Amino acid sequence: MPEPTPRPNEPRLRPAPLLFEPVEAVADPERFFGLESIDDPGTLLARATELTLAFRVATDRAVEFQAMAAAQLADPRRFDRLTPADIAERAGWTEDYAKKMVEFGRDLLKGTEGAEPAEPM
Numbered sequence: 254m255p256e257p258t259p260r261p262n263e264p265r266l267r268p269a270p271l272l273f274e275p276v277e278a279v280a281d282p283e284r285f286f287g288l289e290s291i292d293d294p295g296t297l298l299a300r301a302t303e304l305t306l307a308f309r310v311a312t313d314r315a316v317e318f319q320a321m322a323a324a325q326l327a328d329p330r331r332f333d334r335l336t337p338a339d340i341a342e343r344a345g346w347t348e349d350y351a352k353k354m355v356e357f358g359r360d361l362l363k364g365t366e367g368a369e370p371a372e373p374m
Contacts, residue, residue: 317361319344323351324358 283289286304291297323344326335335343341351 320354320358321361322358323354324356324362327355 286300288297288301288304291300323340325331326340327337328334337351337355338348340346340355341348344351344354346354
């Protein structure tokens with residue numbers, strides 16, 4: 254499950270910068286953010302760990318934005334609101350997960366801490 258991100262009064266951890274690779278490098282499946290060219294195992298472990306943490310933080314933030322968008326799309330005050338089934342279809346989730354994400358998003362939009370969505374099914 255994603256961990257909730259810190260709130261305004263808590264410091265946010267800064268992930269390592271994600272360095273985008275040139276188009277030629279992306280075409281080579283053996284390349285991954287230059288890790289394959291690092292010979293020193295200590296340096297390789299440090300950089301790979303930085304990338305792992307950066308991707309986790311990015312994933313957690315993206316999940317929060319998904320949840321907030323789901324809550325906004327399901328808002329009963331919207332004339333064009335979507336049902337959890339519609340949201341699930343758009344996002345590739347189950348309907349139950351969409352319901353949990355809508356609730357998680359509502360909590361985030363209200364500023365409630367500690368709410369987490371279930372893992373996708």
